[in-house]
Amino acid sequence: MTEIDEHGGVATASSADAPTQQLPAVAPDQDPAAGAGSGVAAAGRSGRLVGLQTQDLSAWFGDHKVLERVSLSMAPGEVTALIGPSGCGKSTYLRILNRMHEMVKSAQLAGRVLLDGDDIYAPGRRPADVRARVGMVFQRPNPFPAMSIYDNVVSGLKLAGIKAGRARREELVETSLTQAGLWAEVRNRLRSPGGALSGGQQQRLCIARSLAVEPDVLLMDEPCSALDPTSTRRVEETIADLRGRLTIVIVTHNMQQAARVSQNCAFFLATHDTPGRIVEAGPTRQLFEDPRDERTSDYVNGRFG
Numbered sequence: 070m071t072e073i074d075e076h077g078g079v080a081t082a083s084s085a086d087a088p089t090q091q092l093p094a095v096a097p098d099q100d101p102a103a104g105a106g107s108g109v110a111a112a113g114r115s116g117r118l119v120g121l122q123t124q125d126l127s128a129w130f131g132d133h134k135v136l137e138r139v140s141l142s143m144a145p146g147e148v149t150a151l152i153g154p155s156g157c158g159k160s161t162y163l164r165i166l167n168r169m170h171e172m173v174k175s176a177q178l179a180g181r182v183l184l185d186g187d188d189i190y191a192p193g194r195r196p197a198d199v200r201a202r203v204g205m206v207f208q209r210p211n212p213f214p215a216m217s218i219y220d221n222v223v224s225g226l227k228l229a230g231i232k233a234g235r236a237r238r239e240e241l242v243e244t245s246l247t248q249a250g251l252w253a254e255v256r257n258r259l260r261s262p263g264g265a266l267s268g269g270q271q272q273r274l275c276i277a278r279s280l281a282v283e284p285d286v287l288l289m290d291e292p293c294s295a296l297d298p299t300s301t302r303r304v305e306e307t308i309a310d311l312r313g314r315l316t317i318v319i320v321t322h323n324m325q326q327a328a329r330v331s332q333n334c335a336f337f338l339a340t341h342d343t344p345g346r347i348v349e350a351g352p353t354r355q356l357f358e359d360p361r362d363e364r365t366s367d368y369v370n371g372r373f374g
């Protein structure tokens with residue numbers, strides 16, 4: 070088991086969780102260009118589309134094991150949706166992908182997380198560097214309410230420790246707000262407080278704040294669950310526009326949303342005495358129209374959860 074100390078350091082792993090079983094994974098041969106829309110450039114700092122992969126990932130809070138050997142490939146430039154009933158470990162899994170899991174004191178994990186083939190938990194890898202490449206948007210929009218729209222976007226850079234001159238900041242603010250689908254609505258009031266925007270606009274502002282850092286991956290934890298249907302649609306349009314620019318992993322309880330926005334899907338399931346595992350993962354269309362596992366069929370058709 071890999072122990073994470075409170076500073077984000079990682080101690081040695083024992084062989085207790087050595088891989089014994091390969092769980093279903095998204096086919097690695099999917100064509101990333103298929104998600105590239107109209108041939109737009111990759112938005113990430115590395116200038117190309119980058120994939121994310123977990124290998125036999127297990128996680129604990131204290132003695133409570135919440136994830137069991139989760140192996141999954143999240144294809145570059147595509148949207149992967151994580152679905153499953155409440156408590157099956159989706160958010161925990163997502164938080165492991167950008168080293169936020171270790172912010173909980175009792176948190177532990179085993180297994181590997183590979184960003185573009187490199188282990189984000191390798192000794193010496195700084196959590197802040199990982200979080201600059203793997204951004205996160207949360208369930209509730211959390212802009213700084215008193216800070217201007219402009220400064221909210223720029224704050225992403227400051228939080229990530231990225232220095233940028235005034236011209237570069239202005240360019241990033243416009244680009245990020247444009248990519249987040251908010252520029253046209255706020256371009257004439259960039260100095261107004263972020264808190265004065267509607268809930269849906271605030272969520273797109275938070276997306277812009279994440280994009281300003283030019284991450285390779287954007288994690289979204291139920292980004293529309295606090296939004297009305299119109300705002301939800303705008304955020305979904307934003308996700309569709311971002312497809313092909315960066316790799317997106319989204320947790321959602323909304324099956325229609327998973328079907329609308331994602332190209333790949335992973336169905337997680339836990340029981341009262343077994344930790345969360347992936348039951349089935351693959352192209353979204355297959356999971357929804359021709360699932361291999363009866364539990365997947367029952368879940369996506371609303372028969373439980």
Ligand SMILES: Nc1ncnc2c1ncn2[C@@H]1O[C@H](COP(=O)(O)OP(=O)(O)OP(=O)(O)O)[C@@H](O)[C@H]1O
Binds near residue numbers: 162
């Ligand atoms: N900070 C924490 N400390 C202790 N246990 C936690 C913590 N966060 C989550 N858990 C536990 O881990 C398990 C997985 O929770 P998690 O939030 O990852 O599930 P989820 O599938 O995202 O659920 P939901 O869909 O309701 O958000 C649950 O049993 C939960 O109680």
